[in-house]
Amino acid sequence: MDHAKNRRNHRLMESHTHKVHYKNPTCGDIMTMYAVIKGDRVQDISFIGEGCFISMASSSMFTTIVKDKKIEEIKDISTLIKNMIVRGSKVEDPQIQDAISLKDIHKLPARHNCALMPWQAFDKLLKVKQEQQVK
Template sequence: MSSNNLDQLYRQVIMDHYKNPRNKGSIEDGALTIDMNNPTCGDRIHLTLQVEDGVVQNAKFDGEGCSISMSSASMMTQAIKGKKIDEALQLSHIFSDMMLGKEYDDSIDLGDIEALNGVAKFPARIKCATLAWKAMEKGVSEEQQQN
């Protein structure tokens, strides 16, 4: 597949998650709640996580922002549901490395998240793409400190 076709496919995946976000909303009872924003471009996220026995049972987000930040949040919530906390954090580190243009463990199937790979070419957009992931890391860290 040519580079242009692949870029077009990735754009379609990103726009699909933006226009039809997965896991949009919030979890009410006993959920971890994390609010973060990216003042550079106005993105904000309200992330709620339901963690039981070290496993992310559910993840939902709400917020507003650019297509990159909202698509990334949609993809992230899909990717971490059903994962152990350490697996979710490992995905976050892989994603961060990918955003920074570093080598990353490509043996793990990233699914739709791979579509955000091109964001690394635009340093100003990296914070947009990583906002939801940083929120998840913050929430998990706070949860681990409490227990």
């Protein structure tokens, strides 16, 4: 779990187009996610936060997976990851990269939200983005 010790994209992003604060609903893990979204593509993404080994590693993996991807691609990958973490679904898609290391989390229901934290935060970010577009 190199991602927990050497977090990728763990930085405050001053020039972001979107930002969301997220607290894990089952523990005290917190994060703020920053993104530069142009059109339908996430050009850059980062996070700052504190939490358990799993949530911070997952957040690091998330940022490396989604950077420079289209939002629809991210939603598809998110579905794969969520099914792997919650249901234990087998995933062979190379797009999930290092997140394959989270495959056994499905055996630990109390840790599901830890592994899902960045994916849930991104869902919230997209919801806020959509609400802003409606205004």
